[in-house]
Amino acid sequence: MTWPCNAGSIAAVRQSGGGAIAGAPKTCGLTVVRDEWRQAAEHMAVHGGRLLSLWASRDDNGDDVVRAAYIALPGVLVLSLPLTNVDYPGIEQWFPAANRMQRAVAELSGLRATDSDARPWLRHAAWPGGFHPLIHINTPPSPAVPAIDDYAFVPVAGDGVHEIPVGPVHAGIIEPGHFRFSVVGEKVLRLEERLGYVHKGIERRFGELPMLGGHRLAARVSGDSAVAFSWAYCQALEGMAAANLPPRVAWLRALALELERLANHLGDLGAIGNDAGFAFGLAQFSRLKEQLLRASERALGQRYLMDFVVPGGTRADLSSAGALTLFEATESIAAEVDALRTIYDEHAGLRDRFVGAGVVTPALAARLGLTGLAGRASGQAFDLRCDLPCDPYGNLAPTKAVRAEGDVAARVAVRFDEVAESTRLMQRILSQLPAGLHQAAIFHSPRRCLGRRNDRGMARTGISCAGSRRRRRHPSMSSARSVVAQLAGDRARHHRQHRTGFPAHQ
């Protein structure tokens, strides 16, 4: 088979035997053999395709299939590689972000990539190595005394080299993770991350929940991105059921998504200021964030929109009084953020700590597959709201915020730009919100929808259904690696400052 010369040419993939995936717009599926799997990865890497996710599942016949989803604009390509034994060709040499996905596949499904790092990733010591949660039904008994594992960190040797272990319980109010610094004096020679501490079996849990209840679990994949994940899940479900939703649904969901984005940016802008020694920033931005959350509670009944997006629509409707509350809140916050931006921009101490700190060059960002705002601050001009717009983003035409410098200052600037853009979008949504129902009735007869359970669907923002397996991907899966790259060669005492701008959530 010859690969289409343009990675994004969905039409060409169709010609070579690929087909549309039911319920997943602009997504094309293709079954390949081993050689093609690697050729495709190389081709994607050369032509600017990006790895969205890699996962494995066992189909109803008991055959194992490993799948990779690539973003190859203007669409998404899903490759399926049916396996006859337990290994498959790895693609880490082209997509470093595949490393952790392949290691997760090895543990969850028992399928090993040929180039894979053999060290465990999600499995620390809580369950035996032979147990693969997505394959085996019976859970082995837990040891009475939890075992302590001994992870093989890459050793750094030499005169004066020592290691500083940090975590998993950290000094702040933050998620767990372990960081192993190898340092000489103040110079960081190497930083290795060990994550997976909060692995709590979400993939398997999805399979145990009814399809129409999965959005609640999706919302709790990451609490600060509840709307994004639950919308993605519902989008996949609604796509499979070929549901026709009232236009108001998409607009309400977009409102919630922008609200969530705005709240996260306000929180992080404050936290970045605080990490750079400017407590004033934290006080001011956390005050604005609280204002926004209270407006959200008055308008939509929730501070954080955990179960706001439900299959077929949204949990609550927005009254005109609620719309006015949100409009006024965004107006006042936008004006205040403008004033604070001037203060951040003119503060010599902050500029000193932001400019040139924690640089991820655009070339490195491209190689690591950096996504989200960290990517956009390093010249990776990707924003699914613009690149693969779903309703109502086609109408809203959001502007991408992109910087090329790749330092903390660039990430702060992207956040400020996105705050302005999100408030603009929210105001536009609030003034143009279509009338009508906020829920569609189709999901009231779940039998009819569930009849198509085995169809494969892909949601654009990162949750896919393959059989009954759902795979989630968070931007931090690739951006966390860039923290390592940033720190190599930096100085230990600047650790906090160099991390600033990266916490996906604070």
Place this chain on the structure above:
Amino acid sequence: MWKTLRQIGRIGIVTEPPPTSDDTLRIAGALQSRILDVLGRALCIRAVDAGSCNGCELEIHALNNPLYNIESLGIRFVASPRHADLLLITGPVAKNMEVALRRTYDAAPDPKLVVAIGDCGCTGGIFGESYASCGRVSNVIPVDVAVPGCPPSPHQILSGILTAISKANLRPLALRER
């Protein structure tokens, strides 16, 4: 600098006084003296994420914002369990965090209080118990007070902390059930 000072002056102090009419929050008024009675100093909290989705963390963070201003009540988040009087635990306890949570508990000096935050901390929530999750916090360490909610609001978290302290005041700490 002038703009920063002007902003500070313009916003002023936004901290809200703890309400007095609510029974639960009534404790807030007498909080500082009660903390001093029980612990002889300000209350120090060590927050541990034992496997949460970070929703609860966001609301715990909010306690530090100028509106709730938890430090003005004599409550402080500290960096080490060895400095802590109270552990604030979020999440179902991921199996991968079980050892770390037990060690954190053991590292906190006696007498200590434990408050489990959120639906997951109270019951295991939607994650339940599985090969990778121990479920609720009390399956792993003794819990004094559990605050439901997904996520609970800062007011609810605060009132859980206050309940733990008042409970501790009612019974001699040494006799608390383990």
